[in-house]
Amino acid sequence: MGNAEPGEVTRLLLSWSSGDKAALDRLLPIVYSELRRLAATYLRRERHDHTLQPTSLVHEAYLNLVDQKSVDCRTRGEFFAMAANVMRHILVNHAKRRQAAKRGGGHRVTFDDAAALGGSPEINILALDAALDKLSALDKRQCQVVEMRFFGGLREEDIADALGISLITVKRDWRVAKAMLLNELRGGGI
Secondary structure (H helix, E strand, O other), X not given: OOOOOOOHHHHHHHHXXXXXXXXXXXXXXXXXXXXXXXXXXXXXXXXXXXXXXXXHHHHHHHHHHHOOOOOOOOOHHHHHHHHHHHHHHHHHHHHHHHHHHOOOOOOEEEOOOOHHHOOOOEEEXXXXXXXXXXXXXXXXXXXXXXXXXXXXXXXXXXXXXHHOOOHHHHHHHHHHHHHHHHHHHOOOOO
């Protein structure tokens, strides 16, 4: 994670949350390689001919983050959770544009551990987005856990820290949310 002094990321996040837009500019070089690694991990789950590259996904996410009106982001985990959510929306919007340009089809991604549940390891990202919206209406925290793991690539420990919950709660939320989402994606509903 860049050459930052201890506490530098937290200090910059607090400044950004207090309205200092320039703090995000100073933060990006510190977290850039980690954001790019997360984007690369996520894009490996995408179809092989995807037009977005990790660098462009990170840059587009950064542009969206700069446009945030108010930010409440005080920890590294919260920042990466926010970045995961932004990346999710970028990829969903990209899939919608692609689907509109090319009738039918959709945009396929693999879902970690889906095969272990006996389901198809490929999921339509637009269907996943709709399922996440349904899940969020039922349990916002479970939806956040999925976004952070699936779209952000965060470790369970980082998610627990970002959400201020125990590791066992993150594991339980992930397991329950994953099962509910797979059921929804198979047409069984949430």
